[in-house]
Amino acid sequence: MASKFTLYSFAGSQWAQVAHLALAEKGFSEDEYDIKDIDLMTGANFDPEYIKVNPNGTVPSLSSASLEKPIIESTDILRYIDGLRGNSSLVPSDPAVKSKAQAIIDLVHSYDARTDTILLHARDDEEMKGKKASGFRDFLVNRQDRLEKEKAANPSHPFYGPKVLENGSLSKFYTTEIGEEHKQFYKDSEDAYKAFAKVMDKLDSLLVLPYAAGDAVSEADFHVVAWLAHAMSGAGSDTTQIQNFDVLEKLIQKTTPSFAIGKSTREWWANISATPAFKKVFPTLH
Numbered sequence: 001m002a003s004k005f006t007l008y009s010f011a012g013s014q015w016a017q018v019a020h021l022a023l024a025e026k027g028f029s030e031d032e033y034d035i036k037d038i039d040l041m042t043g044a045n046f047d048p049e050y051i052k053v054n055p056n057g058t059v060p061s062l063s064s065a066s067l068e069k070p071i072i073e074s075t076d077i078l079r080y081i082d083g084l085r086g087n088s089s090l091v092p093s094d095p096a097v098k099s100k101a102q103a104i105i106d107l108v109h110s111y112d113a114r115t116d117t118i119l120l121h122a123r124d125d126e127e128m129k130g131k132k133a134s135g136f137r138d139f140l141v142n143r144q145d146r147l148e149k150e151k152a153a154n155p156s157h158p159f160y161g162p163k164v165l166e167n168g169s170l171s172k173f174y175t176t177e178i179g180e181e182h183k184q185f186y187k188d189s190e191d192a193y194k195a196f197a198k199v200m201d202k203l204d205s206l207l208v209l210p211y212a213a214g215d216a217v218s219e220a221d222f223h224v225v226a227w228l229a230h231a232m233s234g235a236g237s238d239t240t241q242i243q244n245f246d247v248l249e250k251l252i253q254k255t256t257p258s259f260a261i262g263k264s265t266r267e268w269w270a271n272i273s274a275t276p277a278f279k280k281v282f283p284t285l286h
């Protein structure tokens, strides 16, 4: 029997929700695993002890005495959880269905699909002012503080230098007065929104129905659920209005007026949101 495992998780982490959906779907009870909360809002993922668990400093991770080293990708974590229980698998056995599921997973994990576009980017002064007054500012500023502190304490650690620069290139728009420098950020954000709209269109064309890759719920469903729920809540939707895409749709239409959430996406969402695993993990959007 595999040992009890530890899931490093955070409620505000979209990819951690993939693991929670898998745990719910496969019927794990809460005493069968431990949860370690890694607070992304305070940059706890940058603690050197956590970097030892996950050298990317990201959530989720999964460790277990029966594993040689922690698993640090949501795709692999879902498959590990799936493999622990012999009931029907979330990984399709039919090669054609499996590759369809993989194409969907790859799409929502692609650079153009990053939900940072919705949560952290701004296309004009008004949006920028809104972001600066929101919790996203605290998120970026807390991260930067923590990164700089850890970099000073661990000057030769390869993780912190590049990460300070990466986060700093975004947080500076939140901490400086709105001016000339923001213009390029707005242009880049427009491009990011255009790319995000294309991802949503592509997803609509890939979804099979009733579930993402066909007749049965598969790993693909859980990756899309986690991603889309996070985009919807990050867009500012009423988190109790699970079926309401209006806020996200309007936000994207500001850049791409012809954009609409597709018919297949809406139908698939209605199907998947009726499942017990979805209801357990997403009583509200997050």
Ligand SMILES: N[C@@H](CCC(=O)N[C@@H](CS)C(=O)NCC(=O)O)C(=O)O
Pocket: 012, 013, 014, 015, 016, 040, 045, 057, 058, 059, 060, 072, 073, 074, 075
């Ligand atoms: N490819 C990874 C991505 C994980 C990831 O980016 N997680 C986000 C939260 S959803 C994170 O930890 N971000 C913190 C950071 O990048 O500093 C996976 O699928 O597990």
